[in-house]
Amino acid sequence: MEYPVEVALARAVPVLPDGPGWHFEIKVDGHRAVLRRTEDGVVIYARTGRIITSHWMDLATHAMKLRPGTTLDGEAVIWRDGRLDFGAVQARAASSLTRARALADLHPASYAAWDVLEHPDHEGVAARPYVERRALLVETLREIGPPLQPVLATDDRKAALEWYQTLQAQGIEGIVAKPDGSYPFGRRGWVKIRHADTVDARVAGTAGPRRRPHRLALLLPGASRPRLSARLGSVLATRVGEALADAPVTGERRTGDGTYTALDTDLVVEVLAGTGRHGTLTVTRVR
Numbered sequence: 001m002e003y004p005v006e007v008a009l010a011r012a013v014p015v016l017p018d019g020p021g022w023h024f025e026i027k028v029d030g031h032r033a034v035l036r037r038t039e040d041g042v043v044i045y046a047r048t049g050r051i052i053t054s055h056w057m058d059l060a061t062h063a064m065k066l067r068p069g070t071t072l073d074g075e076a077v078i079w080r081d082g083r084l085d086f087g088a089v090q091a092r093a094a095s096s097l098t099r100a101r102a103l104a105d106l107h108p109a110s111y112a113a114w115d116v117l118e119h120p121d122h123e124g125v126a127a128r129p130y131v132e133r134r135a136l137l138v139e140t141l142r143e144i145g146p147p148l149q150p151v152l153a154t155d156d157r158k159a160a161l162e163w164y165q166t167l168q169a170q171g172i173e174g175i176v177a178k179p180d181g182s183y184p185f186g187r188r189g190w191v192k193i194r195h196a197d198t199v200d201a202r203v204a205g206t207a208g209p210r211r212r213p214h215r216l217a218l219l220l221p222g223a224s225r226p227r228l229s230a231r232l233g234s235v236l237a238t239r240v241g242e243a244l245a246d247a248p249v250t251g252e253r254r255t256g257d258g259t260y261t262a263l264d265t266d267l268v269v270e271v272l273a274g275t276g277r278h279g280t281l282t283v284t285r286v287r
Helices: 053-063 085-092 097-106 131-142 157-165 234-243
Strands: 011-012 020-026 031-037 042-045 069-081 108-118 147-152 174-179 190-194 198-207 215-219 249-255 260-265 268-272 285-286
Touching: 011 020, 020 053, 020 157, 031 053, 031 085, 042 053, 053 085, 053 097, 053 108, 053 147, 069 085, 069 131, 085 097, 085 157, 131 147, 131 190, 157 174, 215 260, 215 268, 234 285
Parallel strands: 011 190, 108 147
Antiparallel strands: 020 174, 031 042, 031 069, 069 108, 174 190, 198 215, 198 260, 198 268, 249 260, 268 285
16 A cells, blocks of 8 residues: 555535344544554554654554554544543644643643554455454454544444434534445545534635645635635634645736736635635635
């Protein structure tokens, strides 16, 4: 397997699918992280493929208990006061290395794993059906224990809907449904329902400093031309700047509400639903 991998993604749907062959997992509120145990140590990749190990050294230390040749897909999360705290995750990801170490001591991270992509005892793990990968994931983490844990999963749609309705207070933002197939590298092969009333928008460019943009040029679903977002908060601007650091510039462009630097990137952000057609585009997070 070549690294970094192109991770599987989920597309939003209004209701969970029904019928045989579907499996359901809680959707946790954190940052996507592919965790790879090598012969020499642990490497953690962001969704974009960027290496982020230094910001999540507390997870990397615990992941040393995994056998070399193991690769997991999941989410880096932080629990505070009995619920998931996405703001704490964002603050860690956007901080300096010194600050990240201090935040790790203050609010240690956990790893919510939902898939195993490689295993030292099994070839072609990612090509196996979901049920086989899930069983191997549970077996792999059984002797490791917290803070590396598999997410809650079931093949009972009714149980999944009950989780959706009852676990929001703990920071569970929705349910992901997965068919019993192979791991869909680089595709939206899964579906999700979420409590958060947001839509995904593709980043077309930035306005302001490249490292900490003031605003983003965004393409909403079905739109033919980008529009500029509202001003980004400092933590979100830093996170976006890091994600766009290597994106090639394709020129300067103008929209109806200003100018921006166009970028060649597939970066996607969440925008509050209802703010996009005529109102201000309010960005909530990087996907």
